[in-house]
Amino acid sequence: MGAASVSPRLRAEVATALALARAGFRRYATYRQATVAAATTNSVFGFLRCYVLLAVAAADPTTPTVGYTAEQLALYTWASQGLIGVVALWGWTDLADRIRTGDVVGDLLRPIHPVLSYLYVDFGRAAYAALTRFVVPIAVGAVTFSLYVPHRPQAYPLFLASALLAVVVTFAARYLVNAVGFWFLDTRGVQMAWIVGTSLLTGLAFPVHFIPGWLDTAVWVATPFPSMMQAPLDVLVERGAPSALLAEVAGQAAWAAALLWLCWLVQRRATAKLVVQGG
Amino acid sequence: MGDISIYARLLWAQVRSYTAYRGSFAIDLAANALAPLLDVATIIVLFQVTPDIGGFRADEVLVMFGLAALSFALADVAVGQIEKLRLYVRTGQLDAALVRPLSVLGQLLCADLPLRKVSRIGVAFVILAIAVSRAPIELTPARLALLAVAPVAGAVLFGAIFVATATVAFWWIDSGEFANAFTYGGRDFTSFPVTVYGPAFRYLFAYGLGFAFVAYYPTLALLGRPDPLGAPALVAWSSPAVAVLAALLAGAIWRFGVRRYRSTGS
Numbered sequence: 444m445g446a447a448s449v450s451p452r453l454r455a456e457v458a459t460a461l462a463l464a465r466a467g468f469r470r471y472a473t474y475r476q477a478t479v480a481a482a483t484t485n486s487v488f489g490f491l492r493c494y495v496l497l498a499v500a501a502a503d504p505t506t507p508t509v510g511y512t513a514e515q516l517a518l519y520t521w522a523s524q525g526l527i528g529v530v531a532l533w534g535w536t537d538l539a540d541r542i543r544t545g546d547v548v549g550d551l552l553r554p555i556h557p558v559l560s561y562l563y564v565d566f567g568r569a570a571y572a573a574l575t576r577f578v579v580p581i582a583v584g585a586v587t588f589s590l591y592v593p594h595r596p597q598a599y600p601l602f603l604a605s606a607l608l609a610v611v612v613t614f615a616a617r618y619l620v621n622a623v624g625f626w627f628l629d630t631r632g633v634q635m636a637w638i639v640g641t642s643l644l645t646g647l648a649f650p651v652h653f654i655p656g657w658l659d660t661a662v663w664v665a666t667p668f669p670s671m672m673q674a675p676l677d678v679l680v681e682r683g684a685p686s687a688l689l690a691e692v693a694g695q696a697a698w699a700a701a702l703l704w705l706c707w708l709v710q711r712r713a714t715a716k717l718v719v720q721g722g
Numbered sequence: 723m724g725d726i727s728i729y730a731r732l733l734w735a736q737v738r739s740y741t742a743y744r745g746s747f748a749i750d751l752a753a754n755a756l757a758p759l760l761d762v763a764t765i766i767v768l769f770q771v772t773p774d775i776g777g778f779r780a781d782e783v784l785v786m787f788g789l790a791a792l793s794f795a796l797a798d799v800a801v802g803q804i805e806k807l808r809l810y811v812r813t814g815q816l817d818a819a820l821v822r823p824l825s826v827l828g829q830l831l832c833a834d835l836p837l838r839k840v841s842r843i844g845v846a847f848v849i850l851a852i853a854v855s856r857a858p859i860e861l862t863p864a865r866l867a868l869l870a871v872a873p874v875a876g877a878v879l880f881g882a883i884f885v886a887t888a889t890v891a892f893w894w895i896d897s898g899e900f901a902n903a904f905t906y907g908g909r910d911f912t913s914f915p916v917t918v919y920g921p922a923f924r925y926l927f928a929y930g931l932g933f934a935f936v937a938y939y940p941t942l943a944l945l946g947r948p949d950p951l952g953a954p955a956l957v958a959w960s961s962p963a964v965a966v967l968a969a970l971l972a973g974a975i976w977r978f979g980v981r982r983y984r985s986t987g988s
Contacts, residue, residue, distance in 0.1 A: 476894065476895070476897065477896050477897075480894075480896070481898055481899055483903060484900060484902050484903040487903035487904075488910070490920075490923050492910075494919045495768070495775065495914055495918055497918075498775045498914075498917075498918035499771055499775060502773060502774055502775070508771055509771055587920075629746070631753060632749070634753075635753045635756065638756070638760075639756060639760060648764045649764060649768055653768065653770060653771050654770075
C-alpha cells in the first residue's frame with residue numbers, strides 16, 4: 444500500500460464530503476425569507492435576554508458576575524442567539540421524517556455511511572447559518588450594546604474549533620434523538636428530554652456556571668448540553684484562564700467522539716432491524 | 723344561535739378525539755406542564771446570582787412571572803393554534819375555510835383546539851398562587867378582584883398578539899418563526915419587570931405592544947408599590963381597557979388580512 448494508492452481514495456472521500464456540504468449549504472440558502480424571519484426572531488430574543496442578564500450583573504457592578512463582566516455577558520447573549528441557528532438546536536427532523544415514511548432505506552443504498560452523509564450536509568447547513576444567522580444578531584448587538592472584544596489572539600481560532608465541535612456534538616445528539624424513531628413510533632418522551640436539556644443546560648437562558656456548586660460540574664461532565672453552546676461562548680468571551688477554556692474544548696471533543704460512536708452503533712443496530720423486518 | 727351550536731359541536735369532536743387515545747393524551751399533558759416549570763427554574767437560577775433584578779426581589783418577580791405565565795397559557799390554549807395559519811396559507815387549505823358560512827377565525831380556532839396545553843394553565847395557576855402567598859401582598863377585595871381580572875385581561879392581550887402576528891402570513895408566506903418574537907418573546911418580556919429593559923425597547927414592547935399591562939402594572943398594584951418609572955397609580959388598574967383596545971385592533975388587522983388574501987394556487 445503506497446501513498447499513490449491511498450491518496451486517490453482520500454481525494455474521492457474529500458470530494459464527496461465537499462459536494463454534500465455544498466448541497467446542504469445550497470438547500471438552506473434557498474429559504475431566504477425563512478432565514479430573515481429566524482434572524483429577526485433571534486435578534487428580538489437577543490434584546491430580551493441581554494437586558495435581563497445585564498440587570499443581573501447590575502446588582503453588583505464592581506465585581507464580575509460568576510466570572511463575566513457586563514460586556515462579556517452582552518457578547519455572550521448575542522453570540523448565543525447567533526449560535527442557535529449554527530448548531531441548529533431545534534427543528535431538525537430530517538432523519539425522523541425519513542424513518543417514518545420509509546425513505547430512510549434509500550440512505551442505506553448509498554456508498555457512504557449514513558451518519559457521515561448527514562454530517563457533511565449538516566456542515567454545509569452550519570456554514571450557511573454562520574454567514575447569515577450568526578452574523579445578524581452579532582451585528583444588531585454590536586450596534587445597540589457595548590460588546591466585549593476578545594483580546595487574546597488565540598481566542599478566534601479556538602472559537603472556530605469550539606464552534607465546529609459544537610456543531611458535531613449537536614448534530615450527533617439530534618441524530619440520536621431522531622433515530623429513536625427506528626424503535627418507537629412515539630418519540631415524545633425523548634423529545635421532552637431534548638427540550639428540557641437544550642432550553643436549560645446549553646447556556647441559552649443563563650450561563651451554566653450560574654448553577655451553583657457541584658451541580659454545575661455535574662451538568663458539564665454528565666450531559667452533552669454545555670458542549671453545544673456554553674463552551675464556544677466561554678471561549679469567545681474569554682471567561683477564566685486559557686487552560687480552563689482548553690479544558691472545555693477538550694470536553695467537547697470527548698463528547699463529539701462519544702456521541703458519533705453512539706450514532707454508528709445505533710445506525711448498525713437499526714440497519715439490522717430494518718433487514719429483519721424485510722423493509 | 724345556530725353558529726354557536728356548530729362551534730360547540732366542533733369543540734366536542736376535539737374533546738372526543740383526545741379521549742380516544744387516553745395514554746397518549748396523558749403524556750402530552752405531562753410534557754406540556756414542563757414548560758412553565760422550566761421558566762421558573764431559570765428565574766430561580768438567576769436569583770442565585772443576584773439579590774434583585776431591575777429593583778425587584780425574587781418573590782416580587784415570581785408574582786410577575788405567575789401572572790405572565792397564566793395569561794400566556796390561557797391565550798395559548800384559546801388561540802395559540804392560529805400560528806398554524808402560515809401552513810394553511812402555504813398549502814391553500816385556507817380556501818376551504820373561506821367558502822364555509824362561518825367566521826374564518828372561528829373555524830380555525832375551533833377546528834384545532836390544543837387541549838394538551840391545558841396542563842400549562844394548571845401549573846401556571848399553582849405558580850401564581852404560591853408566588854402571591856409568599857410575596858408581601860395585603861389582599862384587599864380590590865386586589866382580589868384585580869388578581870382575578872388581570873390574567874383574563876393578559877390573556878386577551880396575548881390573544882390579540884397571536885392573531886395580529888399570525889396575519890403576517892397573508893403577506894409573508896415563509897415567515898417561519900417571525901411571530902414567535904412577539905408571542906413567546908412577549909411572554910418572556912412580561913416575566914421580568916419592565917425596568918430592566920432599555921428605553922427604546924421598553925417603549926416598543928411595554929407600551930407600543932402593551933405588554934407592561936399583562937404583569938408589571940398589575941403586580942405593582944398588588945404589592946402597593948409606586949411605579950419606579952413614574953406612571954400614575956391608576957395606570958396599574960388599566961389592563962382590561964388596554965386588552966379590549968388590543969383585541970379590537972387585532973380584529974381589524976385580521977379582517978384586513980383576510981380581505982387581502984389571495985390563494986397560493988398550489
